[in-house]
Amino acid sequence: MIRRIALAAIVALVVAYVPPPVSATSPSWSIVDLGAPLGGPARAIKVNDCGQVLVMAWTPDTMRTRAFVWQDGVMTDLGTFGGPATFAWDINKRGQVVGSSLTPSMQGHAFIWQDGVMTDLGSPGPYGADALDINDRGQVVGEFVTASGHSGAFIWQDGVMTDLGTLGGDYARAEVINERGQVVGQSWTASGETHGFLWEDGTMTDLGDIGPQGRLEAINEHGQVMGRLSETGADSRAVIWQDGVMTGLGTLGGTITEARSINDHDQVVGVSQASASIWHAFVWQDGVMTDLGTLGGNAFSGAWAINKRGQVVGESETASGWAHAFLWQNGVMTDLGSLGGATMALDINKAGTVVGMSATASGAQHAVLWTR
Numbered sequence: 070m071i072r073r074i075a076l077a078a079i080v081a082l083v084v085a086y087v088p089p090p091v092s093a094t095s096p097s098w099s100i101v102d103l104g105a106p107l108g109g110p111a112r113a114i115k116v117n118d119c120g121q122v123l124v125m126a127w128t129p130d131t132m133r134t135r136a137f138v139w140q141d142g143v144m145t146d147l148g149t150f151g152g153p154a155t156f157a158w159d160i161n162k163r164g165q166v167v168g169s170s171l172t173p174s175m176q177g178h179a180f181i182w183q184d185g186v187m188t189d190l191g192s193p194g195p196y197g198a199d200a201l202d203i204n205d206r207g208q209v210v211g212e213f214v215t216a217s218g219h220s221g222a223f224i225w226q227d228g229v230m231t232d233l234g235t236l237g238g239d240y241a242r243a244e245v246i247n248e249r250g251q252v253v254g255q256s257w258t259a260s261g262e263t264h265g266f267l268w269e270d271g272t273m274t275d276l277g278d279i280g281p282q283g284r285l286e287a288i289n290e291h292g293q294v295m296g297r298l299s300e301t302g303a304d305s306r307a308v309i310w311q312d313g314v315m316t317g318l319g320t321l322g323g324t325i326t327e328a329r330s331i332n333d334h335d336q337v338v339g340v341s342q343a344s345a346s347i348w349h350a351f352v353w354q355d356g357v358m359t360d361l362g363t364l365g366g367n368a369f370s371g372a373w374a375i376n377k378r379g380q381v382v383g384e385s386e387t388a389s390g391w392a393h394a395f396l397w398q399n400g401v402m403t404d405l406g407s408l409g410g411a412t413m414a415l416d417i418n419k420a421g422t423v424v425g426m427s428a429t430a431s432g433a434q435h436a437v438l439w440t441r
Contacts, residue, residue, distance in 0.1 A: 098396075098405050100427065103139050103436035106146070113139070113424035113436040115160050115416050122424050123160045124436045136168060138182075139436070147182045150189065157182075159202050167200035167209050179211055179225075190225050193232040198223065202245045210243035210252050222254050224268075233268050236275050243268070244286050253288045253296075255279060265296060265310065276310050285310070287331050295331040307339060307353075318353050321360050326351075330374045338381050340371035350383050350397070361397050364404050366390055372397070374416045382414035382423050394425050394439070405439045414439070 103124060105111040111126040124137040124144070136147045136157035149155045152171025160166045169177040170187065179190040179198035192198040196214035203209045209225040213232075222233040222243035235241040238257025246252045252268040258275075265276035265285040276294065279285065285296035294310040298317075307318040307328035320326045323342025331337045337353040343360070350361040350372035363370040366386030373383045381397040387404070394405040394414035405414060410428025417423045423439040 097403070098439050098441045100406050100408065101438040101440070102408055102427075103144065103438060105433060105435050106137055106144055107133065107135060110426075110434040111436040112413075112415065112426035112434065113438060114157075116418045116422055116424040116438070117160050117162050117164070118418045118420065119162055119164065120418070120420075120422060121160060121164050122436070122438060123157055123166060125157065126436070136166065138164070138166060139438075140164075145185070148187050150178050150180070150187070155180075156199075158200070161203045161207070162205045163207065165203055165207060167203045167211070169197070169199040179209075179213070181207075181209055181225075191230050193223055193230055194221060198230075200225070201243065204246050204248050204250070206248065206250070208246055208250055210246045210254075212242045215239065222252075222256070222268075224252060234273055236264050236266055236273065241266070244284065245288055247288045247290055247292075249290065249292070251288055251292060253285045253294050255283065255285055265294070267292075267294060267310075277315055279308075280304075287328075289331050289333045289335070291333065291335065293331060293335055295328050295337055297327060307337070307341075309335075309337065316356075319358050321349055321351060321358060323347075328353075329372060332375045332377050332379070334377065334379065336375055336379060338372035338375045338383075340383075350381070350385070352379075352381055352397075362402060363387075364393055364395055364402060370395070370402075373414065376417045376421070377419050378421065380417055380421055382417045382425070384413040394423070394427070396421075396423060396439075408435060408437065412437070 107126040107128045109127040109129040113122045115123040122139040134154040136155045138145045150170040151173040155170040157168035166182040177197040179200035180187050192213040194213045194215045198213035199211050200209045201211040212220045215221045219240045222241035236256040237259030241256035243254040265279045267274045279298050280300040282299040282302035287295040297305045299305050305327050307326040321341040321343040326341040328339040341351050350370040364385040365388035370385035371383050372381050375381045384392045385395045392411045394412035408427040409430030412427040414425040427437045
Protein backbone atom coordinates (compact mmCIF):
# COMPACT_ATOMS: atom_id res chain seq x y z
CA MET A 70 0.00 0.00 0.00
CA ILE A 71 1.32 3.40 -0.90
CA ARG A 72 1.90 5.82 1.83
CA ARG A 73 0.08 9.10 2.02
CA ILE A 74 1.32 12.11 0.16
CA ALA A 75 2.96 14.92 2.14
CA LEU A 76 -0.26 16.89 2.53
CA ALA A 77 1.42 20.07 3.74
CA ALA A 78 3.61 20.03 0.63
CA ILE A 79 0.57 19.70 -1.60
CA VAL A 80 -1.10 22.64 0.12
CA ALA A 81 2.04 24.73 -0.31
CA LEU A 82 2.04 23.97 -4.04
CA VAL A 83 -1.46 25.24 -4.65
CA VAL A 84 -2.75 27.50 -1.86
CA ALA A 85 -1.20 30.69 -3.24
CA TYR A 86 -1.46 29.61 -6.86
CA VAL A 87 -3.68 31.45 -9.38
CA PRO A 88 -3.35 29.60 -12.69
CA PRO A 89 -4.28 30.79 -16.17
CA PRO A 90 -7.07 29.19 -18.19
CA VAL A 91 -6.14 25.95 -19.93
CA SER A 92 -7.78 23.57 -22.39
CA ALA A 93 -11.05 21.78 -21.66
CA THR A 94 -11.42 18.19 -20.51
CA SER A 95 -9.67 15.55 -22.61
CA PRO A 96 -12.22 14.01 -25.03
CA SER A 97 -11.63 10.52 -23.63
CA TRP A 98 -12.00 11.54 -19.98
CA SER A 99 -14.82 13.04 -17.93
CA ILE A 100 -14.10 15.29 -14.95
CA VAL A 101 -16.43 15.39 -11.94
CA ASP A 102 -16.27 18.51 -9.79
CA LEU A 103 -16.46 17.45 -6.11
CA GLY A 104 -16.35 21.06 -5.02
CA ALA A 105 -14.71 22.86 -2.11
CA PRO A 106 -16.75 21.95 1.01
CA LEU A 107 -15.30 24.63 3.30
CA GLY A 108 -15.01 27.39 0.70
CA GLY A 109 -11.21 27.27 0.54
CA PRO A 110 -8.79 24.89 -1.20
CA ALA A 111 -9.87 21.26 -1.53
CA ARG A 112 -8.37 18.15 -3.06
CA ALA A 113 -9.25 14.49 -3.35
CA ILE A 114 -6.26 12.60 -1.97
CA LYS A 115 -7.32 8.92 -2.09
CA VAL A 116 -9.84 6.73 -3.90
CA ASN A 117 -10.58 3.13 -2.89
CA ASP A 118 -11.61 0.30 -5.20
CA CYS A 119 -15.29 0.90 -4.36
CA GLY A 120 -15.10 4.45 -5.69
CA GLN A 121 -15.22 6.17 -2.30
CA VAL A 122 -13.11 9.32 -2.36
CA LEU A 123 -11.24 10.83 0.59
CA VAL A 124 -11.28 14.63 0.39
CA MET A 125 -9.33 17.18 2.41
CA ALA A 126 -10.70 20.72 2.55
CA TRP A 127 -9.71 24.03 4.11
CA THR A 128 -11.44 27.28 4.99
CA PRO A 129 -10.52 30.28 2.80
CA ASP A 130 -7.87 31.37 5.32
CA THR A 131 -6.55 27.74 5.40
CA MET A 132 -6.65 27.86 9.22
CA ARG A 133 -9.29 25.13 9.62
CA THR A 134 -9.11 21.69 8.03
CA ARG A 135 -11.72 18.97 7.68
CA ALA A 136 -11.89 15.55 6.06
CA PHE A 137 -14.78 14.27 3.94
CA VAL A 138 -15.80 11.09 2.15
CA TRP A 139 -17.51 11.51 -1.24
CA GLN A 140 -19.56 8.70 -2.73
CA ASP A 141 -22.18 8.74 -5.50
CA GLY A 142 -22.61 12.49 -5.34
CA VAL A 143 -22.86 12.72 -1.53
CA MET A 144 -20.15 14.50 0.51
CA THR A 145 -19.99 13.41 4.18
CA ASP A 146 -18.09 15.39 6.81
CA LEU A 147 -16.15 13.08 9.15
CA GLY A 148 -16.48 15.55 12.03
CA THR A 149 -13.93 16.32 14.76
CA PHE A 150 -13.22 15.52 18.40
CA GLY A 151 -14.23 19.07 19.31
CA GLY A 152 -11.24 20.97 17.95
CA PRO A 153 -10.82 22.99 14.75
CA ALA A 154 -9.24 20.37 12.51
CA THR A 155 -9.38 16.80 11.30
CA PHE A 156 -6.69 15.27 9.11
CA ALA A 157 -7.31 12.00 7.25
CA TRP A 158 -4.63 9.93 5.51
CA ASP A 159 -6.11 6.71 4.16
CA ILE A 160 -9.32 4.88 3.26
CA ASN A 161 -9.64 1.12 2.76
CA LYS A 162 -12.06 -0.97 0.69
CA ARG A 163 -14.52 -1.12 3.60
CA GLY A 164 -14.80 2.66 3.67
CA GLN A 165 -12.89 2.93 6.93
CA VAL A 166 -10.90 6.17 7.20
CA VAL A 167 -7.99 6.86 9.55
CA GLY A 168 -6.25 10.02 10.65
CA SER A 169 -6.01 12.47 13.54
CA SER A 170 -8.54 14.94 14.93
CA LEU A 171 -7.96 17.77 17.37
CA THR A 172 -9.70 17.97 20.73
CA PRO A 173 -10.76 21.30 22.32
CA SER A 174 -7.37 21.34 24.09
CA MET A 175 -5.68 21.07 20.65
CA GLN A 176 -4.34 17.55 21.27
CA GLY A 177 -4.40 15.27 18.24
CA HIS A 178 -6.18 11.93 18.74
CA ALA A 179 -5.93 9.03 16.31
CA PHE A 180 -9.26 7.88 14.92
CA ILE A 181 -10.97 5.33 12.72
CA TRP A 182 -14.17 6.49 10.99
CA GLN A 183 -16.83 4.24 9.51
CA ASP A 184 -20.48 4.75 8.60
CA GLY A 185 -20.66 8.17 10.22
CA VAL A 186 -18.98 7.21 13.49
CA MET A 187 -15.53 8.51 14.49
CA THR A 188 -13.87 6.28 17.11
CA ASP A 189 -10.97 7.49 19.25
CA LEU A 190 -8.22 4.85 19.14
CA GLY A 191 -6.53 6.01 22.32
CA SER A 192 -2.75 6.06 22.79
CA PRO A 193 -0.08 3.93 24.51
CA GLY A 194 1.50 7.19 25.66
CA PRO A 195 0.18 10.06 27.79
CA TYR A 196 -0.34 12.42 24.86
CA GLY A 197 -1.79 12.35 21.36
CA ALA A 198 -1.54 9.93 18.45
CA ASP A 199 -1.98 9.88 14.67
CA ALA A 200 -3.31 6.96 12.61
CA LEU A 201 -1.40 6.92 9.33
CA ASP A 202 -2.49 3.82 7.40
CA ILE A 203 -5.12 1.07 7.36
CA ASN A 204 -5.37 -2.21 5.47
CA ASP A 205 -8.53 -3.96 4.33
CA ARG A 206 -8.53 -6.13 7.48
CA GLY A 207 -9.02 -3.00 9.58
CA GLN A 208 -5.51 -3.05 11.08
CA VAL A 209 -4.31 0.50 11.74
CA VAL A 210 -0.75 1.77 12.21
CA GLY A 211 0.68 5.13 13.17
CA GLU A 212 2.58 7.07 15.79
CA PHE A 213 1.95 8.35 19.31
CA VAL A 214 3.72 10.86 21.55
CA THR A 215 5.67 9.26 24.38
CA ALA A 216 6.24 10.66 27.86
CA SER A 217 9.70 11.85 26.71
CA GLY A 218 8.12 13.84 23.89
CA HIS A 219 9.36 11.54 21.13
CA SER A 220 7.35 9.40 18.73
CA GLY A 221 6.43 5.75 19.25
CA ALA A 222 4.97 3.32 16.71
CA PHE A 223 1.69 1.45 17.18
CA ILE A 224 -0.62 -1.08 15.60
CA TRP A 225 -4.35 -1.07 16.46
CA GLN A 226 -6.72 -3.96 15.87
CA ASP A 227 -10.13 -4.88 17.31
CA GLY A 228 -9.98 -2.15 19.93
CA VAL A 229 -6.46 -2.91 21.16
CA MET A 230 -3.50 -0.57 20.51
CA THR A 231 -0.05 -2.18 20.79
CA ASP A 232 3.28 -0.37 21.08
CA LEU A 233 5.65 -1.87 18.48
CA GLY A 234 8.76 -0.89 20.42
CA THR A 235 11.96 0.50 18.86
CA LEU A 236 15.33 -0.62 17.53
CA GLY A 237 16.99 0.51 20.77
CA GLY A 238 16.45 4.27 20.74
CA ASP A 239 13.53 6.38 21.95
CA TYR A 240 11.89 7.10 18.58
CA ALA A 241 9.84 5.00 16.16
CA ARG A 242 7.15 5.72 13.57
CA ALA A 243 5.00 3.16 11.76
CA GLU A 244 4.23 4.43 8.26
CA VAL A 245 2.29 1.69 6.44
CA ILE A 246 0.81 -1.80 6.69
CA ASN A 247 0.05 -4.31 3.94
CA GLU A 248 -2.67 -6.98 3.81
CA ARG A 249 -0.33 -9.52 5.40
CA GLY A 250 -0.02 -7.35 8.48
CA GLN A 251 3.59 -6.38 7.76
CA VAL A 252 4.39 -2.93 9.13
CA VAL A 253 7.10 -0.62 7.83
CA GLY A 254 8.61 2.50 9.36
CA GLN A 255 11.75 3.88 10.93
CA SER A 256 13.30 3.96 14.38
CA TRP A 257 16.33 5.26 16.20
CA THR A 258 18.91 2.74 17.30
CA ALA A 259 20.68 2.80 20.67
CA SER A 260 23.52 4.75 19.02
CA GLY A 261 21.13 7.37 17.60
CA GLU A 262 21.08 6.31 13.94
CA THR A 263 17.81 6.22 11.99
CA HIS A 264 17.16 2.73 10.64
CA GLY A 265 14.24 1.34 8.70
CA PHE A 266 12.25 -1.52 10.21
CA LEU A 267 9.86 -4.26 9.17
CA TRP A 268 7.56 -5.47 11.96
CA GLU A 269 5.64 -8.74 11.67
CA ASP A 270 4.00 -10.94 14.30
CA GLY A 271 5.66 -9.15 17.19
CA THR A 272 9.17 -9.07 15.70
CA MET A 273 10.86 -5.86 14.54
CA THR A 274 13.57 -6.46 11.92
CA ASP A 275 16.27 -3.84 11.35
CA LEU A 276 16.49 -2.97 7.63
CA GLY A 277 19.61 -0.83 7.97
CA ASP A 278 20.72 2.79 8.17
CA ILE A 279 18.58 5.15 6.04
CA GLY A 280 20.02 8.47 7.23
CA PRO A 281 18.55 11.04 9.65
CA GLN A 282 15.93 12.22 7.12
CA GLY A 283 15.32 8.83 5.50
CA ARG A 284 11.86 7.27 5.31
CA LEU A 285 10.47 3.85 4.39
CA GLU A 286 7.03 4.77 3.10
CA ALA A 287 5.41 1.84 1.29
CA ILE A 288 5.21 -1.95 1.20
CA ASN A 289 3.47 -4.14 -1.37
CA GLU A 290 1.91 -7.56 -0.88
CA HIS A 291 5.19 -9.30 -1.81
CA GLY A 292 6.93 -7.64 1.13
CA GLN A 293 8.95 -5.26 -1.03
CA VAL A 294 9.63 -2.07 0.91
CA MET A 295 10.01 1.28 -0.84
CA GLY A 296 11.55 4.42 0.58
CA ARG A 297 14.45 6.82 0.49
CA LEU A 298 17.86 7.24 2.05
CA SER A 299 18.63 10.80 3.10
CA GLU A 300 21.15 12.51 5.36
CA THR A 301 19.77 16.05 5.05
CA GLY A 302 16.38 15.82 3.36
CA ALA A 303 17.81 17.37 0.18
CA ASP A 304 19.82 14.30 -0.87
CA SER A 305 17.04 11.77 -1.48
CA ARG A 306 17.97 8.38 -2.98
CA ALA A 307 15.07 6.07 -3.71
CA VAL A 308 15.51 2.44 -2.63
CA ILE A 309 13.74 -0.91 -2.51
CA TRP A 310 14.37 -3.48 0.22
CA GLN A 311 13.63 -7.16 -0.37
CA ASP A 312 14.92 -10.35 1.24
CA GLY A 313 17.57 -8.55 3.24
CA VAL A 314 18.94 -6.49 0.34
CA MET A 315 18.54 -2.72 -0.12
CA THR A 316 18.73 -1.71 -3.80
CA GLY A 317 19.00 1.84 -5.14
CA LEU A 318 16.76 2.77 -8.06
CA GLY A 319 19.27 5.08 -9.69
CA THR A 320 18.38 8.38 -11.41
CA LEU A 321 17.52 9.80 -14.82
CA GLY A 322 20.87 11.56 -14.93
CA GLY A 323 20.92 13.85 -11.91
CA THR A 324 21.64 13.03 -8.29
CA ILE A 325 18.21 12.87 -6.60
CA THR A 326 15.30 10.44 -6.96
CA GLU A 327 12.10 10.29 -4.91
CA ALA A 328 9.89 7.19 -5.03
CA ARG A 329 6.21 7.76 -4.32
CA SER A 330 4.28 4.55 -5.03
CA ILE A 331 4.78 0.81 -5.60
CA ASN A 332 2.29 -1.75 -6.90
CA ASP A 333 2.10 -5.52 -6.56
CA HIS A 334 3.95 -6.03 -9.86
CA ASP A 335 7.01 -4.44 -8.24
CA GLN A 336 6.71 -1.30 -10.35
CA VAL A 337 7.80 1.92 -8.66
CA VAL A 338 6.95 5.46 -9.72
CA GLY A 339 8.12 8.87 -8.61
CA VAL A 340 10.23 11.78 -9.77
CA SER A 341 13.93 11.88 -10.60
CA GLN A 342 16.35 14.65 -11.37
CA ALA A 343 17.42 14.46 -15.02
CA SER A 344 19.72 17.50 -14.85
CA ALA A 345 20.24 20.51 -12.59
CA SER A 346 16.89 22.09 -13.52
CA ILE A 347 14.89 19.24 -15.05
CA TRP A 348 12.82 16.68 -13.08
CA HIS A 349 10.81 13.95 -14.77
CA ALA A 350 8.33 11.29 -13.71
CA PHE A 351 9.57 7.73 -13.96
CA VAL A 352 8.47 4.13 -13.69
CA TRP A 353 11.05 1.61 -12.46
CA GLN A 354 10.88 -2.15 -12.91
CA ASP A 355 13.45 -4.94 -12.81
CA GLY A 356 16.33 -2.50 -12.47
CA VAL A 357 15.29 -0.28 -15.39
CA MET A 358 14.13 3.32 -14.89
CA THR A 359 11.95 4.68 -17.70
CA ASP A 360 11.51 8.42 -18.22
CA LEU A 361 7.80 9.20 -18.70
CA GLY A 362 8.50 12.56 -20.28
CA THR A 363 6.10 15.52 -20.03
CA LEU A 364 2.93 16.87 -21.64
CA GLY A 365 4.86 19.39 -23.71
CA GLY A 366 7.13 21.31 -21.39
CA ASN A 367 10.61 20.11 -20.58
CA ALA A 368 11.40 21.03 -16.98
CA PHE A 369 9.01 19.04 -14.80
CA SER A 370 6.76 16.03 -14.43
CA GLY A 371 6.16 13.89 -11.36
CA ALA A 372 4.27 10.67 -10.71
CA TRP A 373 2.21 10.26 -7.51
CA ALA A 374 0.62 6.80 -7.81
CA ILE A 375 0.44 3.57 -9.83
CA ASN A 376 -2.30 0.92 -9.77
CA LYS A 377 -2.15 -2.83 -10.37
CA ARG A 378 -2.70 -2.32 -14.11
CA GLY A 379 0.43 -0.21 -14.40
CA GLN A 380 -1.49 3.03 -14.94
CA VAL A 381 0.47 5.99 -13.58
CA VAL A 382 -0.93 9.37 -12.52
CA GLY A 383 0.74 12.63 -11.64
CA GLU A 384 1.28 16.15 -12.90
CA SER A 385 3.33 17.54 -15.75
CA GLU A 386 4.44 20.84 -17.16
CA THR A 387 2.83 21.65 -20.50
CA ALA A 388 4.09 23.79 -23.37
CA SER A 389 2.44 26.77 -21.66
CA GLY A 390 4.52 26.13 -18.54
CA TRP A 391 1.62 25.19 -16.24
CA ALA A 392 0.99 21.89 -14.46
CA HIS A 393 -1.68 19.50 -15.74
CA ALA A 394 -2.80 16.16 -14.36
CA PHE A 395 -1.83 13.18 -16.48
CA LEU A 396 -2.40 9.46 -16.84
CA TRP A 397 0.43 7.43 -18.38
CA GLN A 398 -0.10 3.96 -19.79
CA ASN A 399 1.82 1.86 -22.32
CA GLY A 400 4.15 4.71 -23.22
CA VAL A 401 1.44 7.33 -23.72
CA MET A 402 0.92 10.34 -21.40
CA THR A 403 -2.61 11.79 -21.55
CA ASP A 404 -3.80 15.15 -20.23
CA LEU A 405 -6.86 14.46 -18.07
CA GLY A 406 -8.45 17.87 -18.53
CA SER A 407 -9.47 20.51 -16.01
CA LEU A 408 -12.10 22.89 -14.66
CA GLY A 409 -10.29 25.77 -16.32
CA GLY A 410 -7.00 25.99 -14.43
CA ALA A 411 -4.01 23.93 -13.36
CA THR A 412 -4.54 20.33 -12.16
CA MET A 413 -2.82 17.54 -10.25
CA ALA A 414 -3.70 13.83 -10.08
CA LEU A 415 -2.93 12.22 -6.71
CA ASP A 416 -4.35 8.68 -6.71
CA ILE A 417 -5.84 5.98 -8.95
CA ASN A 418 -7.78 2.82 -8.08
CA LYS A 419 -7.74 -0.55 -9.85
CA ALA A 420 -10.64 0.47 -12.11
CA GLY A 421 -8.69 3.48 -13.36
CA THR A 422 -10.67 6.15 -11.52
CA VAL A 423 -8.36 9.10 -10.83
CA VAL A 424 -8.69 11.75 -8.11
CA GLY A 425 -6.91 14.99 -7.39
CA MET A 426 -7.33 18.75 -7.67
CA SER A 427 -8.29 21.18 -10.39
CA ALA A 428 -8.29 24.94 -10.21
CA THR A 429 -11.11 26.81 -11.87
CA ALA A 430 -10.51 29.64 -14.31
CA SER A 431 -10.78 32.05 -11.36
CA GLY A 432 -8.19 30.14 -9.33
CA ALA A 433 -10.48 28.35 -6.84
CA GLN A 434 -9.14 24.90 -6.01
CA HIS A 435 -11.64 22.04 -6.13
CA ALA A 436 -11.46 18.34 -5.43
CA VAL A 437 -12.09 16.40 -8.63
CA LEU A 438 -12.52 12.89 -9.99
CA TRP A 439 -11.70 11.71 -13.52
CA THR A 440 -13.34 8.74 -15.24
CA ARG A 441 -13.56 7.48 -18.81
